[in-house]
Amino acid sequence: MxxxxxxxxxxxxxxxxxxxxxxxxxxxxxxxxxGTFSILSDSTRVKIIFALSKEELCVCDIAYLLNLSISAVSHQLRVLRNARLVKYRKQGKMVFYSLDDEHISTLFNEGLKHIRE
Amino acid sequence: MxxxxxxxxxxxxxxxxxxxxxxxxxxxxxxxxxGTFSILSDSTRVKIIFALSKEELCVCDIAYLLNLSISAVSHQLRVLRNARLVKYRKQGKMVFYSLDDEHISTLFNEGLKHIRE
DNA sequence: ATCATAGTTGAGCAATTGTGCAACTGTAAA
DNA sequence: TTTACAGTTGCACAATTGCTCAACTATGAT
Known part of the structure; x- marks a missing residue:
């Protein structure tokens, strides 16, 4: 420089x-x-966002789907929460997450189109 | 897990x-x-892609525009080259870079739309 | 051939990031 | 209250990443 x-x-x-x-x-x-792109730059978060784009899911569901620890998933969900990309709903002991940003789906699908040529 | x-x-x-x-x-x-998103997750690369979306530029131009060392820019250009997002043209001692992927501009602009709400 | 310049590259370093671990919170059931 | 469970969080550590530095290649001028 x-x-x-x-x-x-x-x-x-x-x-x-x-x-x-x-x-x-x-x-x-x-x-x-x-910053926006960096949220989508991790494979775990990509999987979480994809899964949540299909269904509202609890933390345990996501951990099961991704074959990852509850802790790892929770850490990543916090990142997504901070970025306001997901919202959550508590029901008893469980917490259900879902997407909270229509833009991110568009961006995500544009990315999918890119890799699929 | x-x-x-x-x-x-x-x-x-x-x-x-x-x-x-x-x-x-x-x-x-x-x-x-x-992987695609991670390329756009760095601010230096974002600036380079934006600049190249406007004009074909040599390495020195980019370094000047971003106020970065030639070396740093060259390293990032290699990342973009490996991802086939830019192409280059040699002219004497100089190397001119330009975008080589119409998809990436779309993705980039979708990201811009996202942050601008 | 020699020198200067535009750019590339590999090593190394500092900063960032993703995950496991263990301790914690909060809710529900006994 | 006590116990169990779903999820969160801080810490630590390994892996990755972006940049600098210095050495290098390649082209052009003298």
């Missing part, structure tokens, strides 16, 4: 580059964008 | 859960999906 690392051709002072610089995303937008 | 961790309510043997299990994504799909 030192000035010396920048090439001397001055290509970066062209109109083209200035225009890109002008349009560049703000730091906050970049962070929210990469 | 031990059996003991699974609850004893047998909720996971309901028809509902069996049906989700039947529809569940294959491991390979899950990995490709989370």
């Amino acid at each position: 030192a000035e010396k690392d920048i090439c001397e051709v001055k290509c970066m002072e062209s109109e083209k580059v200035k225009e890109v610089k002008r349009q560049m995303l703000r730091e906050e937008e970049v962070n929210r964008l990469s | 031990a059996e003991k961790d699974i609850c004893e309510v047998k909720c996971m043997e309901s028809e509902k859960v069996k049906e989700v299990k039947r529809q569940m994504l294959r491991e390979e799909e899950v990995n490709r999906l989370s």
